[in-house]
Amino acid sequence: MSSGVQSLESISAEKRRVALHSMLAAAAMTALKVAAGIVSGSLGVLSDAAHSGLDLAGAGLTFLSVRVSDRPADENHPYGHGKVENISAFIEAGLMAISCAWIIYEALQRIYSHSVELRHSMWPVLVLVTSIAVDYWRSRQLREVARRTGSPALATDAFHFASDIWATLAVLGGLAASWAGKQFGIPGLRYADPFAAVVVSLMILRMTWHLTRETIGALTDQIPVETRKRVVDEVEGVEGVLAVEQVRVRRSGAAYFADLTLALPSRTTFEHTGELVRAATEAVQRIVPQADVVIHTVPRQTNAQSIFDRVRAVAARNNVSVHELSVQSHQGRLRVEQHVELDENMPLLDAHSFITSMEQEILREAPEVDSVLTHIESEPATIEQPDEIVVDDRRIEIALRAAAKSFPEIVDVHELTVLRAHDHVDLSCHCTLPDKLPMLRVHEVITGLEDRLKLECPEVNRVTIHPEPVTDNTR
Template sequence: MTTKGFVSSENYRKRMRIAMISVIAAVVIAIVKFITAYLTNSLAMYAESGHSAVDGIAVLVAFIAIRHASKPPDLDHQYGHAKIESVAALFEIFLLLGFASLILYNAVIRFMAETVDLRIGWPAIAVMCGSLCIEGWRAFSMKKAAKQTGSEALEASSLHFMTDFLDSIAVIIGLVATTMGYPKADIFAALFVAGIILMLAYNLSKDVVSSLTDRAPAGVTEKVEETVSSVDGVIGIHAIRIRCAGSQMFMEMHVEMDAKLDLVRVHDILDEIERSVHTLYPTMHIATHPEPKRSDA
């Protein structure tokens, strides 16, 4: 049986618009933070500016991934290109792990140093407060767009921005403590940023691995079974297989029907099954195999 289209043009434009705005915002924030880090020699600020730069790269990768994932199926990719979003999210994980390792290395170096020349003042704190507001808006906007479009790439980026928001709070606390005479607070703030990044990479990796290994989405099989079983003419169903590719879901199943039904009636029942399932999952791609069920009489 045929299914609905892969990615609507409206869905695609929404993803691209959010991704483009986020790329611009990430670049501007990263530049401002890096200049501030250079002027203050704050490890926490370097960690924040680097994290923002990683976010900018991540959103750019998501931007490219969304463009490719939205392409229709072809002879070489007959299930579409949605898996590219999972690959993009995997790339973001490696970026996060690499940058977190760099922060940890520099934190150890500074702990071992006798003195560190810090030039932290209230202008740096003001920069971080402004960044905090922007990052809160970005996290909310990206999360909303990810839910509306079902994009794994946007979901990964929204998690990055939420951690940026938490990072900024920790860095502000560290900067304030440093200006009050506690220089080690700058290192602890940087370590907090590294810890958040590692936690993000771990959580993101679970979703990506599930997608790349075709793990069935939780609860979907049960809902589909209940919905299909309620369709008039369906005697039983089995061999249900469901997998995800980016924002798309693909399902195969065998449907048992009365062996006495003619082909037209069988086709009508399969159409009704698709309509019923699409009320729950509008973009699910469905392949049904009808099986005749003979009575014992």
């Protein structure tokens, strides 16, 4: 945990450091250009100084934004403060547009008015060359840090200073062309400086427009369609996920937030659901590293899930026991029959309402079923305390073993227990049957044995027979 926090603090410190260096460099170059423009009388140099002044404002805005954006989330900003960087990038793009408009305006003024006489010297040239070197260093440093940290404000700042290089080159070219025109008597060259400034400014405006669209997209939670598709494809590839029903991805500064709704099989356990959520989170973070992922899950039926599974799932949700479940087909129509055990003290009206609601739920879960018939059985509401254990009632034991001989599949009957509770008798035993006997036949044999015993001993109220395979019976 400590290493992760330290890493975040290191990233924030690096962003603040490079933003501060950028602001100091912008302040120094603005002062030098103003001095060079006054000394030379060049409107181009002065307009470039004004451009650098806007750079200084943008660099200061970037420095403040990266300090605010790295603050942790709080009650008023649950998604953090990352949007501050996007707002800063938007404002800085506006400053770039203003600076381009300034340069174009100054260029047109120079074309239509010739009231300013340039005083040629090496001083403004040295200042402009130095400015190009500083802007190149700043843009590279900012771009590298922006790439590592994902900061939109630093990326915009890097783009801004890169565009300054072209503007400064235009001014430098204009000064050179103006000097050449004066030296060699070529009047047309006096328009080279403003013309180059207009062309470069239009190029910067075009790039600024694209940058502004990206910033507005980030502010309005727009993400590339390819990113969303890759997230969906990656999560749907997680084994156990039926579908991605909804996905939302938004960006706040350098941080991403993803909100997904996943369809999972309705019989998935809580433990398995947790494993699938962890796997899906890792899948999202493979596409959008370090994203804050929130996943909602909804149960859905799979095509492979049988009617029996869906009926039992409904019973489990209603906390009741279902047995002797069968599905019958007659003239292309399906009917479900089931035995449901309810509290023996429940009133008939309440039991009927409960079963009706459960049957309607089954019809919704299994729309191919046309009707449901439920046999209601009572489940003892309290733990019975037998009055006595009948261990010497030979008549019931003899009757059970005689009934067992009527079924050739029964190998033996053992662990016989007879209990008398209040006014009724309950019997339980274990019955050994062949290993490969189908469960359908097992059910028929056990049911037949119960029926024969009750005919011989009508006082027996309940018979519980536990079937065992021969290989497991070591008696």
